[in-house]
Amino acid sequence: MKIILIGAGNVGWHLGCRLRDCGEKVVQVFSRNLLKAKELGAEIQAASTHRLDDISPDGDLYILAVQDDAIREVAEKLASKGLNKKLIVHTSGATPMTVFADVLERYGVFYPLQTFSKKRQPDFSGIPICLDARLEQDREDLAVLAKKISREVYQVSDEQRAVLHVAAVFVNNFTNHLFNIGHEILEKEGLPFDLLLPLIRETVGKLEDGTPAEMQTGPAVRADGSTIQRHLHFLEQYPDYQEIYRLLTESIGQGRSK
Amino acid sequence: MKIILIGAGNVGWHLGCRLRDCGEKVVQVFSRNLLKAKELGAEIQAASTHRLDDISPDGDLYILAVQDDAIREVAEKLASKGLNKKLIVHTSGATPMTVFADVLERYGVFYPLQTFSKKRQPDFSGIPICLDARLEQDREDLAVLAKKISREVYQVSDEQRAVLHVAAVFVNNFTNHLFNIGHEILEKEGLPFDLLLPLIRETVGKLEDGTPAEMQTGPAVRADGSTIQRHLHFLEQYPDYQEIYRLLTESIGQGRSK
Numbered sequence: 001m002k003i004i005l006i007g008a009g010n011v012g013w014h015l016g017c018r019l020r021d022c023g024e025k026v027v028q029v030f031s032r033n034l035l036k037a038k039e040l041g042a043e044i045q046a047a048s049t050h051r052l053d054d055i056s057p058d059g060d061l062y063i064l065a066v067q068d069d070a071i072r073e074v075a076e077k078l079a080s081k082g083l084n085k086k087l088i089v090h091t092s093g094a095t096p097m098t099v100f101a102d103v104l105e106r107y108g109v110f111y112p113l114q115t116f117s118k119k120r121q122p123d124f125s126g127i128p129i130c131l132d133a134r135l136e137q138d139r140e141d142l143a144v145l146a147k148k149i150s151r152e153v154y155q156v157s158d159e160q161r162a163v164l165h166v167a168a169v170f171v172n173n174f175t176n177h178l179f180n181i182g183h184e185i186l187e188k189e190g191l192p193f194d195l196l197l198p199l200i201r202e203t204v205g206k207l208e209d210g211t212p213a214e215m216q217t218g219p220a221v222r223a224d225g226s227t228i229q230r231h232l233h234f235l236e237q238y239p240d241y242q243e244i245y246r247l248l249t250e251s252i253g254q255g256r257s258k
Numbered sequence: 259m260k261i262i263l264i265g266a267g268n269v270g271w272h273l274g275c276r277l278r279d280c281g282e283k284v285v286q287v288f289s290r291n292l293l294k295a296k297e298l299g300a301e302i303q304a305a306s307t308h309r310l311d312d313i314s315p316d317g318d319l320y321i322l323a324v325q326d327d328a329i330r331e332v333a334e335k336l337a338s339k340g341l342n343k344k345l346i347v348h349t350s351g352a353t354p355m356t357v358f359a360d361v362l363e364r365y366g367v368f369y370p371l372q373t374f375s376k377k378r379q380p381d382f383s384g385i386p387i388c389l390d391a392r393l394e395q396d397r398e399d400l401a402v403l404a405k406k407i408s409r410e411v412y413q414v415s416d417e418q419r420a421v422l423h424v425a426a427v428f429v430n431n432f433t434n435h436l437f438n439i440g441h442e443i444l445e446k447e448g449l450p451f452d453l454l455l456p457l458i459r460e461t462v463g464k465l466e467d468g469t470p471a472e473m474q475t476g477p478a479v480r481a482d483g484s485t486i487q488r489h490l491h492f493l494e495q496y497p498d499y500q501e502i503y504r505l506l507t508e509s510i511g512q513g514r515s516k
Binding site: 094113114115117119120122126127152156159160162163164165168169170173179181182183185186189191193197198200201202204207213217218219220221224226227230231235241244247248250251254 | 326327352371372373375377378380381384385386388410412414417418420421422423424425426427428429430431432433434435436437438439440441443444447449451453454455456457458459460461462463464465467469470471473474475476477478479482485488489492493498499501502503505506508509510512513
């Protein structure tokens with residue numbers, strides 16, 4: 001299967017490297033940024049281009065690892081080059097597969113459920129690949145490819161993927177923001193954030209032993225009003241964080257009463 | 259140093275085991291619950307009692323690993339037994355050292371900054387021990403003891419510990435609640451929570467590479483209004499979680515504009 005990789009950002013970079021490591025043939029890399037295209041092309045021994053017009057028509061699979069709002073535009077461009085009968089997928093958690101519906105015939109999704117950053121090497125073998133395709137044969141082909149790069153392969157509908165994406169925002173983006181609040185509060189008192197790292201690691205480690213609801217601890221679930229009041233009083237200097245504290249404490253309390 | 263351990267809950271249990279593992283002498287364990295006292299006593303080869311009156315007057319250090327609202331009561335009881343010149347500490351992040359001020363002469367805090375659960379074996383060597391004492395000599399003695407059980411020993415004032423405790427609620431209790439929200443949303447769609455575990459682990463793993471602010475990703479920090487609107491629309495069936503989504507998204511957005 002000759003793969004054309006469109007996009008050389010964090011997802012494109014790590015997916016390209018993983019495909020190469022697993023013996024798959026990425027024949028060409030596209031990025032609007034010429035340097036990025038060349039860099040990834042060199043890394044995975046693929047041709048590179050920064051012009052959509054120069055994208056090869058000889059691919060079997062086109063993977064669009066581009067920003068959500070560029071998916072439609074790239075698909076239209078590929079269609080206008082007569083590639084509308086090729087299998088074209090995007091890698092987005094947030095965009096329905098139907099973004100391709102009226103311009104392509106064979107299309108799908110190949111969504112690795114992970115947060116990627118350039119500097120960090122992900123352990124791809126455990127990353128869930130959530131895939132889908134309009135045609136059954138394409139779904140099967142994508143599953144074969146996905147199983148080469150990961151142990152965790154799921155067929156996931158647009159509706160399910162949308163839910164996964166909302167949940168991912170809670171457990172990743174919002175969790176990171178809570179870490180940021182902890183960081184900011186400690187920094188102001190001259191305390192190192194590292195003090196919290198063992199606690200943070202254990203918060204995640206405990207998920208091995210039960211559901212998050214079973215693992216809930218702290219003043220909110222104990223209905224420890226005097227501690228909550230003391231915390232709210234301290235947070236008066238951070239009105240945004242006070243509001244977040246209040247709302248999350250209430251929400252945990254509602255779980256308690258269920 | 260002969261140690262009397264008062265409380266056999268999660269903190270008392272793991273602290274007792276760690277002290278034993280490091281060659282320290284816990285001579286007696288107290289718990290209101292006779293079975294718990296006996297169980298921990300047997301585990302760490304210490305005497306046990308469930309009567310406050312039977313607490314030994316021969317200890318050098320009394321560690322109160324009891325609930326916050328019991329600390330004062332136990333201290334008064336020990337004082338009434340003539341132990342007010344003994345070194346007595348509590349293990350709470352939420353309670354100021356001054357809880358002891360008018361009943362004891364030598365008192366302090368010995369706070370392991372971690373979340374403990376009975377079933378999980380903590381790696382105690384990396385747990386920050388935040389300590390303090392009224393008298394300098396007691397502070398030094400507590401530091402010697404703390405360094406035997408952990409690499410991470412800090413002298414932390416009441417004010418700093420109060421801030422640490424607020425931050426711990428954000429990064430531990432509230433983070434766990436976000437995991438719970440992810441769990442609930444996925445469960446309703448028949449999707450396994452395990453799909454999110456690699457993402458959750460990586461959210462924490464990325465803290466090795468930079469501050470949480472530098473690591474922030476997602477629709478809120480990108481100001482991706484159409485994704486945010488789609489998520490809010492989905493969350494209409496979960497009004498509490500919709501409100502949490504809105505507030506955290508706003509808060510992340512304010513960080514963006516800093």
